Amino acid sequence: MFKKILIANRGEIAVRVIRACHELGIAAVAIYSDVDRAALHVRKADEAYHIGPPPATESYLNIQKILDVAKRCSADAIHPGYGFLSENADFARTCEGANVKFIGPSAVAIERMGSKTRARQAMEKEGVPVVPGTSSGVESAAQAGQVAAKIGYPVMLKAAAGGGGKGMRLVQTKEDLGSALEAAQSEARRAFGDGEVYVEKALINPRHIEMQILADEHGNTVFLGERECSLQRRHQKVLEESPSPIVSPEMRRQMGDIAVRVARAAAYTNAGTVEFLLDENKDFYFLEMNTRLQVEHPVTELTTGLDLVHLQIRIAAGEPLPFTQKDVSLRGHAIECRIYAEDPDNNYFPSPGTISLLLDPSGPGIRLDSGVYEGWTVPIDYDPLLAKLIGHGADRPQAISRLVRALNESFVGGVKTNLPLFRRILGEPDFQAGKVDTGYLDRLLKSKPVEVKHEINVAAIAAGLFAILEPPPVLNDVPGTSSWKRAARTDALRGTS
Numbered sequence: 001m002f003k004k005i006l007i008a009n010r011g012e013i014a015v016r017v018i019r020a021c022h023e024l025g026i027a028a029v030a031i032y033s034d035v036d037r038a039a040l041h042v043r044k045a046d047e048a049y050h051i052g053p054p055p056a057t058e059s060y061l062n063i064q065k066i067l068d069v070a071k072r073c074s075a076d077a078i079h080p081g082y083g084f085l086s087e088n089a090d091f092a093r094t095c096e097g098a099n100v101k102f103i104g105p106s107a108v109a110i111e112r113m114g115s116k117t118r119a120r121q122a123m124e125k126e127g128v129p130v131v132p133g134t135s136s137g138v139e140s141a142a143q144a145g146q147v148a149a150k151i152g153y154p155v156m157l158k159a160a161a162g163g164g165g166k167g168m169r170l171v172q173t174k175e176d177l178g179s180a181l182e183a184a185q186s187e188a189r190r191a192f193g194d195g196e197v198y199v200e201k202a203l204i205n206p207r208h209i210e211m212q213i214l215a216d217e218h219g220n221t222v223f224l225g226e227r228e229c230s231l232q233r234r235h236q237k238v239l240e241e242s243p244s245p246i247v248s249p250e251m252r253r254q255m256g257d258i259a260v261r262v263a264r265a266a267a268y269t270n271a272g273t274v275e276f277l278l279d280e281n282k283d284f285y286f287l288e289m290n291t292r293l294q295v296e297h298p299v300t301e302l303t304t305g306l307d308l309v310h311l312q313i314r315i316a317a318g319e320p321l322p323f324t325q326k327d328v329s330l331r332g333h334a335i336e337c338r339i340y341a342e343d344p345d346n347n348y349f350p351s352p353g354t355i356s357l358l359l360d361p362s363g364p365g366i367r368l369d370s371g372v373y374e375g376w377t378v379p380i381d382y383d384p385l386l387a388k389l390i391g392h393g394a395d396r397p398q399a400i401s402r403l404v405r406a407l408n409e410s411f412v413g414g415v416k417t418n419l420p421l422f423r424r425i426l427g428e429p430d431f432q433a434g435k436v437d438t439g440y441l442d443r444l445l446k447s448k449p450v451e452v453k454h455e456i457n458v459a460a461i462a463a464g465l466f467a468i469l470e471p472p473p474v475l476n477d478v479p480g481t482s483s484w485k486r487a488a489r490t491d492a493l494r495g496t497s
């Protein structure tokens with residue numbers, strides 16, 4: 001087993017990995033940029049090294065600096081977390097070359113999945129269902145037009161080097177195809193240095209469902225159930241749950257078998273996620289494979305009882321999976337809310353700043369994976385995810401009611417957050433009925449928000465302030481009035497607000 005792991009990340013995921021290291025008796029090394037000197041992950045780690053200025057390109061994305069630290073502190077392995085270098089094949093290869101184990105798939109497996117057209121070709125060969133379209137880039141508007149005429153409009157133009165929605169264009173008619181193709185190609189060239197664009201039939205408001213897999217380095221691959229990830233905004237997931245309210249045991253088995261086939265075809269190892277789009281007939285299609293631990297992995301941990309980060313580390317250390325598919329059983333329901341420092345009144349723009357007050361929820365069925373603390377200043381330089389609040393219960397209604405209760409215990413002062421959005425979503429009849437798709441959240445945010453009675457809140461706050469901050473001076477001045485009586489009077493006044 002490894003003795004020391006460097007975590008090439010920050011925030012809540014770095015804290016999550018540090019916890020797993022400590023449970024396994026492994027020393028955890030943090031890295032930090034100028035603005036993260038006092039970050040929670042730095043405080044929780046056994047050692048921490050400064051790696052540069054705030055811009056990620058000069059710190060958390062700097063392969064050479066990170067490997068220098070790994071050498072200097074003699075780390076055996078590097079956990080990349082998610083984002084940053086987690087799906088960077090060059091980084092995985094450089095680790096391999098430096099004799100530091102990359103806790104994730106091989107560089108070759110990352111590359112196989114990095115090109116969406118190459119992945120589509122491999123999946124077609126395996127008989128995995130893909131959305132009708134092309135599995136190589138289109139050369140011209142004329143060629144794209146022929147394909148679109150055959151599969152029917154609307155079509156989606158996608159960057160082969162993309163993923164996550166960049167370089168994607170929805171095209172409704174053949175008149176719009178030429179200009180959309182040029183726009184998609186130049187956006188892809190700018191964003192990825194590769195202008196390859198392919199065509200798919202567009203599914204309208206599909207569901208986004210993904211299957212978690214684990215593969216060891218001895219040829220064993222298992223699936224761990226799906227996650228429903230349809231609640232997103234601008235390709236940013238907001239809430240995820242497992243199981244999906246729409247997936248039956250039979251469908252889960254089919255999706256799981258396909259996901260395992262996808263992983264085997266790529267000689268994939270470690271943790272990975274196979275993404276599917278589901279149409280209104282519940283037909284599902286392979287979309288792409290994410291070659292990393294995902295933000296939403298806790299919902300799978302709570303429904304399987306497995307620790308995915310432990311298993312990632314053990315797999316990377318060469319251990320075989322300690323269980324087989326038939327040992328995997330799913331229990332209960334888990335829902336994750338991504339708590340971001342963003343301003344609901346300003347189009348959910350990032351809202352960095354100092355956290356002046358922090359009230360954390362806890363209690364039955366509640367897990368909080370947080371990367372922040374009271375007094376910490378959230379920098380503007382990175383993703384504004386503060387924490388993930390996960391509710392778990394015997395069934396979906398219990399998971400929801402525990403989350404609603406936990407959200408009402410939560411308070412973050414000093415920065416704006418999307419906490420109110422979750423209170424709203426969890427109260428929506430369609431959400432409660434499991435009727436969600438990738439258009440759900442945009443529709444909800446466009447609809448008229450429920451009215452908040454501000455006057456009542458303001459009156460209550462004012463009364464509370466007067467009662468607590470300015471107790472009548474006479475109480476304090478009367479000789480012989482005991483401090484106990486004073487406290488009791490002050491307490492009683494609270495009740496009047």
Ligand code: MV4
Pocket residue numbers: 131156163164165168200201202203204206208229230232235277287288438
């Ligand atoms: C699609 C699609 C509809 N039809 N492909 C967006 C991110 C990228 N990874 C794939 N995406 C989509 N591909 C076809 N053929 C709709 C989306 C899509 C989406 C997918 C998953 C989660 C949220 C989404 C939001 C809008 C569009």
